[in-house]
Amino acid sequence: MSAADSQATPEALILAKGLRKEYGDFTAVDGIDFRVNRSESFGFLGPNGAGKSTTMRIIAATLTRTSGEITILGKDPEISGPEIRAHLGVVPQQDNLDNALTVEDNLYVYGRYFGLSKKFIRNKIEELLAFAQLEEKRSVKVEALSGGMKRRLTIARALVSEPEILMLDEPTTGLDPQARHILWDRLFRLKEQGVTLLITTHYMDEAEQLCDRLMVMDKGKIMAEDSPAGLIKKYSTKEVLEVRFGADRNAQYADQLRGMCERIEVLPDRVLMYSHDCEALLHEVVSKGMHPTTSLVRRSSLEDVFLRLTGRSLVE
Template identity: 80%
Template sequence: MSEYLISARGLTKKFGDFTAVNSIDFDVSKGESFGLLGPNGAGKSTVMRMIGATSQRNAGDLTILGKDPELNGPQIRAHLGVVPQQDSLDMHLSVSENLYIYGRYFGLPRKFVKGKIEELLTFAQLEEKRDAKVEALSGGMKRRLTIARALVSEPEILMLDEPTTGLDPQARHILWDRLFRLKEQGVTLVITTHFMDEAEQLCDRLIVMDKGSIMAEGSPASLIKDYSTKEVLEVRFGSDRNQEVADKLRAMCERIEELPDRVLMYTEDGEALLEKIYASGLHPKTSLVRRSSLEDVFLRLTGRTLIE
């Protein structure tokens, strides 16, 4: 068995003429928290489904725990906990019944599953909702239940497809906290997201995907270091004037990005740059200095923003 839990070489998936995943290579090590960052339609979910042995590749190699998902689907799925993008909870059952029956689907004995339920309810902070119908839960609770459900089989790899999309900030932070705990327990996480803050918070290492290809790979910090500057100055001159001043601004720093509503200026020292702008006689309506993020990396790599 190779040293990697998941290993892909030339992994390709086509739907008719459309190439959803275009010959990508990556490896995921044990205990690692691995991210796939990219906009909607980048091919992240397709990669997740191929790893999850619910979608067959068209070309390339894919090995999960030393096995080929095309030949050993059930055995691979037994190792995985899957949290899909859209909830697939059983609406006809209560919270604890959902956990129970999901364990049974893996063929686990009744006694074993019943023993797991308490632990999982505590983990998901749903002890008081154990007898509630799934429909009555909030979005954040449903997500936590889905994660708890995925853990019932004690998986080594937890696959999370856009885990916090559609949740409010508080619910997201609760969820992140739960995922950190899993990571501490040694569970390998594979996460897709189009939120850069999520990728920065949760991932040790990630690949940036766009249109089915990998644009870059590395830790969040190294990606920012390699593809962006230390700081970013965001200035707004009003949507009609942004373009007018762009040329002047471009001359003042390493690189700029013109967005419809603002101009991003890449620099090692944002405050100094802002002073320079004022000194040149320009007066932005608003300005903001911030640290570079993965959003900037993505913009640099693709010329587009993550959320469009």
């Protein structure tokens, strides 16, 4: 790759400027700007009600904006809804599969909605069933599938048209850890294949695993935007020391602890202390006569970034 190539501006698939959505007096999305480039995995991270799903629906050309500008693949969703939707694969927060149909028929019917030929869909179904690890369930009705299987089928369904952008709204909410890991693995494969992913999540581990770039949202606004590592570097220290003194004593020690590190957060059940060398910090805490009932040194995460930016925990 030449130097000129590497410096060329990547192609923007989605561009938003001053995007706003109001429902009566309530502002769900408050004038946000963002850009999503081809082949990147872009995440909206924020608590419930942050405006992530609303933004996703505006991008999906199924919800009209109140004001601002947005283009998806260079087109305005309010003018070219069908032309945009033709190139999106949408995985909604709640599965909306046809429960009366079999796994295979769900894929077939959905492919037909995109006007794809029967022959093309038949071949595609084989690939998608393998991808979603549902080959043995092909003739089973959807209502008999587990939550994780339904989620994988919904993702497979969204891929039937080979979309330019795959949009996933809270893809692993409600799934058990094993089902989440299987799903992450599938999404990671897509990412490796260069599919542009757009993900909303309130799970920081999911955002860290899957997203190249993240937009942290709260109350309809963008709080920060960067890569997961960049956000952690910018808004947190390398390490965090978590100490517990017991619910009623955490606040009591807070003033003493505050002077010992860059920043602390007092949560109801523990105190978080931010420092670049937390082992040394823990020694210092103990040497000053404070003996936490439990202590833990860990790396900073996006949870810490969110706490710093909003003063609130991400999963409440």
